[in-house]
Amino acid sequence: MRTTKTAALALTAVGALLAAAGTASAGGGTPAPNATPTGDGAHVLCKRVPKIEKRLERSLNRLGADATRRGSIARLAKRVENAKTAGHTEIETYLNDKLTFRRSLVPTLEKRQKDLATVKTWCKAHKKGSEK
16 A cells, blocks of 8 residues: 555656646747857856956966976976986876977967956956947
């Protein structure tokens, strides 16, 4: 008898969920993934500028830190040197390629920082992207 009540309760709950899901999906809340954007997203970008600034600054500080900081260029250069000293040529090659990429990140992030400064100025002049 207990399983009959449990089964009936479960079926009632599933029915209620399906009914709610049916009406929710009929509403058409979000656009299709292939929908054409209607704007450039200026308002959202202006809203995110402070977070982007912090993230860029944090990344540049980490890359430019000394060898004691994980993720820094100096620490990776030290690891390349250690691999070379130990005669681990494969490890040295891998780490050296990684070091080359990490060094190339610095000018890219600095350019993004400058571009973001102009975006921030634009956002101030255009009420955080709400006016055209």
